[in-house]
Amino acid sequence: MKPKRDTGLKAEFLAHLRQRNARLKVHSQRQFTEGGRPSADDLAASFRIGDAGNDIWLAGQQVMLMQADVFGTIRRELVDRLGMDATRRFLKQMGWQAGARDAAQVTALWPDGDDVSLFSAGPRLHKLKGVIDIEVVQFEIDNARGRFYGEFLWYDSMEAMQHLASYGVSSEGVCWMQLGYASGYASTLLGRDVVFHEVECRGCGQEHCRIIGKPAEEWGATDDDMFAETEVALYTEPRGATASHRHMVGGSPAFLAATRLLSRVAPTNATVLLTGESGVGKELFARALHRQSGRAEQPLIALNCATLPENLVEAELFGVEKGAFTGADRQRRGRFERASGGTLFLDEIATLSLSAQGKILRVIQEGELERIGGSKTLRVDVRIVAATNLNLRSEVVAGRFREDLFYRLNVFPIHLPPLRERREDLPLLMSHFLQHYCRQYERRLTGFTTRLVNTLLSYPFPGNIRELQNLIERGVIVAEDGEALDINHLALGGENERLSWRDPVADDAFAPASATPAPAPVAAGAGSPRGQQDVAMPESWEVGEYAPLARLSAFLCGDNDSLETSLSDIESLLIDEAMARSDGNVTAAARMLGMSRAQLSYRLKDRPVGH
Numbered sequence: 274m275k276p277k278r279d280t281g282l283k284a285e286f287l288a289h290l291r292q293r294n295a296r297l298k299v300h301s302q303r304q305f306t307e308g309g310r311p312s313a314d315d316l317a318a319s320f321r322i323g324d325a326g327n328d329i330w331l332a333g334q335q336v337m338l339m340q341a342d343v344f345g346t347i348r349r350e351l352v353d354r355l356g357m358d359a360t361r362r363f364l365k366q367m368g369w370q371a372g373a374r375d376a377a378q379v380t381a382l383w384p385d386g387d388d389v390s391l392f393s394a395g396p397r398l399h400k401l402k403g404v405i406d407i408e409v410v411q412f413e414i415d416n417a418r419g420r421f422y423g424e425f426l427w428y429d430s431m432e433a434m435q436h437l438a439s440y441g442v443s444s445e446g447v448c449w450m451q452l453g454y455a456s457g458y459a460s461t462l463l464g465r466d467v468v469f470h471e472v473e474c475r476g477c478g479q480e481h482c483r484i485i486g487k488p489a490e491e492w493g494a495t496d497d498d499m500f501a502e503t504e505v506a507l508y509t510e511p512r513g514a515t516a517s518h519r520h521m522v523g524g525s526p527a528f529l530a531a532t533r534l535l536s537r538v539a540p541t542n543a544t545v546l547l548t549g550e551s552g553v554g555k556e557l558f559a560r561a562l563h564r565q566s567g568r569a570e571q572p573l574i575a576l577n578c579a580t581l582p583e584n585l586v587e588a589e590l591f592g593v594e595k596g597a598f599t600g601a602d603r604q605r606r607g608r609f610e611r612a613s614g615g616t617l618f619l620d621e622i623a624t625l626s627l628s629a630q631g632k633i634l635r636v637i638q639e640g641e642l643e644r645i646g647g648s649k650t651l652r653v654d655v656r657i658v659a660a661t662n663l664n665l666r667s668e669v670v671a672g673r674f675r676e677d678l679f680y681r682l683n684v685f686p687i688h689l690p691p692l693r694e695r696r697e698d699l700p701l702l703m704s705h706f707l708q709h710y711c712r713q714y715e716r717r718l719t720g721f722t723t724r725l726v727n728t729l730l731s732y733p734f735p736g737n738i739r740e741l742q743n744l745i746e747r748g749v750i751v752a753e754d755g756e757a758l759d760i761n762h763l764a765l766g767g768e769n770e771r772l773s774w775r776d777p778v779a780d781d782a783f784a785p786a787s788a789t790p791a792p793a794p795v796a797a798g799a800g801s802p803r804g805q806q807d808v809a810m811p812e813s814w815e816v817g818e819y820a821p822l823a824r825l826s827a828f829l830c831g832d833n834d835s836l837e838t839s840l841s842d843i844e845s846l847l848i849d850e851a852m853a854r855s856d857g858n859v860t861a862a863a864r865m866l867g868m869s870r871a872q873l874s875y876r877l878k879d880r881p882v883g884h
């Protein structure tokens with residue numbers, strides 16, 4: 274039998290670990306840490322003026338200086354032209370995008386930063402830009418548990434002062450862009466929808482501004498001002514899907530540009546050509562266009578041209594009369610006829626043969642067709658929306674696409690951006706899909722780990738939104754209740770294949786080629802690398818049953834350059850601890866360790882006798 278552990282030694286040792294490794298999991302504090310990366314000095318050092326003296330950089334991004342009064346003039350013009358509500362929405366969205374980009378850039382430049390230091394960089398950057406001064410009232414963050422709460426005081430808010438100068442005291446908070454920035458920064462950092470509200474405001478005549486931020490679901494609703502929603506399902510979903518999943522979420526400039534074009538053309542009858550990579554949502558935009566058009570009460574008929582065999586093109590498109598050929602035992606209407614009065618969506622139209630293209634061109638030109646085997650000419654009134662992931666101009670030059678059909682379709686082209694060009698939308702999409710699949714599979718997950726958020730922000734997403742959706746659905750199925758989604762939940766096609774880590778600075782679209790490189794890490798022995806006060810490791814803990822964890826602690830804190838113990842020893846100690854905490858319950862222990870019950874049972878079975 275294995276001897277019982279010294280519980281007093283265990284408590285002392287674990288208390289020591291919590292003190293040494295507080296930076297690895299931060300629960301609550303009333304001030305931003307002075308250590309950690311990036312520190313205030315790191316951010317200040319990232320401010321530079323280009324060699325030519327005509328460009329200014331902060332945290333690897335080009336920035337622009339503007340007088341506060343000029344900002345006030347722009348803000349006043351927006352209010353006068355758009356009204357107070359529209360200006361509030363616009364400035365919140367603009368702030369959200371700025372915060373999202375700053376969070377992604379900070380994460381890319383300092384990928385080893387802990388949650389508190391990475392979050393602290395947002396307010397510090399805002400202060401460096403001269404927007405506000407900030408005081409922490411209460412701040413809690415634990416990404417692994419999905420916990421976030423922030424309460425802050427803002428002093429000398431530039432936005433509030435400009436509002437007072439233009440309009441006097443307001444009846445509601447006026448720091449719109451700053452609220453958007455805080456929400457966008459926190460949402461991107463945590464990989465879930467975080468919303469800040471202003472509960473006191475200098476613009477309302479109060480001494481200072483006070484903001485509170487927490488996950489959107491804890492407020493009871495998201496802030497609709499923060500991002501745009503179009504009336505379209507994200508992807509084809511089962512009957513009975515929740516209403517919240519029937520929206521496409523986004524607030525990035527590229528996404529909003531596409532939705533604005535869609536809104537302009539939807540009320541007309543113009544032919545629309547949707548272009549973009551696979552997985553960007555071309556069919557969903559087509560459905561949104563139909564719903565916003567005057568044909569919304571009529572049918573939308575969708576056809577994937579890539580699925581049509583050459584010998585069935587005419588039958589599918591134009592219909593068949595009874596007896597037209599063997600097996601045609603009844604009359605059947607084609608897609609054009611079924612869509613008459615409504616919209617016909619032709620997806621992957623570039624896959625059609627030249628012969629099929631010619632037949633479609635004639636119907637588009639004349640508005641007439643004949644069913645196969647019929648002699649009667651039928652009139653059809655159809656709005657055409659076509660889509661392709663190829664460059665049709667290049668296909669025309671190569672002789673694979675008819676030039677006359679191209680010009681018939683290219684009346685109003687809309688390009689849908691790939692996900693890598695709208696990374697600001699990633700946190701919203703991640704949170705949206707997580708909530709949807711947690712409801713669908715009746716799971717209770719806490720959010721995303723920092724490691725997974727960093728990985729997804731730098732991942733190129735060749736499969737675009739569809740790939741992100743599949744990854745999160747897979748993770749929700751694999752993860753246990755109470756866990757945060759992590760990289761190990763997103764296995765790609767096999768046990769050993771994982772979502773690849775890509776260098777965040779080299780691959781992240783947020784980082785310009787000339788971005789300031791991340792400052793060099795603090796050398797071991799030069800104090801705690803995270804700015805924590807160093808605590809000596811008692812020599813008595815270098816031996817005995819806790820030695821593996823003691824060596825792991827020293828390695829993580831930078832005291833040792835090598836681990837000096839085996840992973841199997843660490844695994845064994847963690848399994849022992851989980852089994853002890855769960856009173857021998859294998860399922861509960863597996864949940865603590867982030868693995869399935871079968872995986873833990875396998876490890877327990879192979880352990881030596883006496884464990």
